[in-house]
Amino acid sequence: MKAGLAAMTVAAVNYARTSPTSGELILTAVADEMCGGLHGSKRLVEQELSADFACVCEPTGDQLYLAHRGAIWLRLEVTGRSAHGGRPWLGRNAINAMLAWLTALQDWTPTTLRRNEHELLPDNTLNIGGISGGHKINVVSDRCTADVDLRHLPDADVSGLVDEVYAIAARTITDFDFTVEVTHTVDPMETPESNPIVGICRRAFAEATGRSLQLGGTAGFQDAHYFSRDLGIPTVMFGPFAGGTSEGDDYPSKSGQPDEWVSLSALTTTVNVYEGMIDGVLTSER
Template sequence: MTRTEKLLRELVALPSVNPAFLPARSPRAGEQRVADFLAATAARAGLDVEFQKVAPGRSNLLARLSPSGKVRQRILLAPHMDTVNAADNQFTPSKRNGRLFGRGACDTKGSVATMMTALCELAEAGHRPAETEIVFVGLVDEEHKQAGSRALAASGLKADLAIVGEPTRLEVVTAHKGTLWLELETRGKSAHGSWPELGRNAIHAMARIVDLLQTAYSARLRRRRHWLLGCGTVSVGAICGGSQANIVPDRCSILIDRRTLPGETEAGVRRELVGLLRRKHLKVACVKRNFPPCYPLETDPKLPLVARFLRSVGQRQPVGVRYFCDASVLAHGGIPSMVFGPGDIAQAHTADEWISVAALERGRMLLRGFLESFS
């Protein structure tokens, strides 16, 4: 068994479910077990270990390989340590046909194992970079509110590149969409169900809005394309209104999931949406739901370190992904960020989450090759 696979098995066996998805004081909750275990692993390899407290019992882990000379640039390897919840058997790693199964194997303890092993090997081999500090940053809370990356960005840590670990099939990702959750509400006037014409039905009004979102608004979004991300999207995820059959409802609300492209702002999206509905004589109240903000990511692939990483892993063009992650949080904190890691997002959060062991090894090799080039 390779060292990366062994580490991944150990990580899967240490539950680190995001506490947001569990009842209070669940024994599976929180990242601290994983952070402590990784800290011990890193210290044995000779890395300098430090915790950054984010919330009670929840800390980011920083493990540094300092350069032999002065620090002139800094590279972060930044995967998250939390996972979504899982069935009991998903905390016991198992292997079949070259695939390692278990919660987090793909999202994103596979990246954690790959990055940590590459860095430990570098430290043990005495490959101290000349002027580049390389820091493994295990982040908390990516799956919920990204408190870990937000705390890191707010701490003022300067870095020239962050490689955020997520399952990208070992492709270099420089762009992802943002997420904006909006609640739209229609108001009407209630009346007795036998005299509907005396009221104004808020559900009927909302039905027209839902239809418009799927037709005119979606068509408008399809006309704007980003070279790596394609189009923005809109999806109605929930609807709520009315109380009983014989009352004309005076309120109805929906929750929409709007995936945004670089350049789109929350204010702009609201303006566009409300304006479109108004032209169709539909009145709507619009309330933002997600907090804190989840902006899109767009990192210039021509930045020297990004271009160097692309060359190093043998990729000509970067790619984009649909899902939001820590990369845009770090990028908005001033750290040029990209996403890279073994595994496919199609296996993330599933009941039989797995990762290819060969991909883990290839990821470790690619990262190590890149990091060694700074020695």
């Protein structure tokens, strides 16, 4: 998003210098997006930011993202009983129990979790992001924790998903105590294609590039939900892709990798698109 922020800054300065259009343009540069935006965009929610439209400068390339999935981050914990490693039958190994629980969750994912379809977004998914347990190689572990990342579509039953994670444990590891803690949630968001901001963005892109701007969504989550869900601001996501290594890929992004980069031509094009978006919003009848 560094390139997107640079493009937005240049576009805002250019427009302010050259356009007589009245109206207020707000440029925000916040931290913490990768960790949920609790100390960044959420602060804007707390300050009750008001606007007619919003654009988040996520790397989207030749697409305009209208939606992102929600997330539920879970901390799973299993409690067993310790024993000497030479006599494991005297204990209850929490790591073994956790592995059984996580295996059952992986089996559940393709059958139950991936039952919905969305035109712009990938299916619901589950990722095991971390696991920790045990104190010493010759001791039966009496505690094990795991961090699980559930990504879900806008119409998912969030409480039902969490309940099912708990129910799977109840069926799978009957001789162990366990807990399910929700450590963080992110709301999904979706802006209808019929919203005027979509047409404004498409026109700006066509004027800047001579090409059509395709609609899409992102598998991850962004800060867009704060503006869309919490503040009621119609929101889209658009910005330059971090360059890939092969021509012709649908998603040639190296975003988040050590050698990520954005071409100067893409940056210049994005500035022009942003200027068109700003002009379209500030001159439209709202």
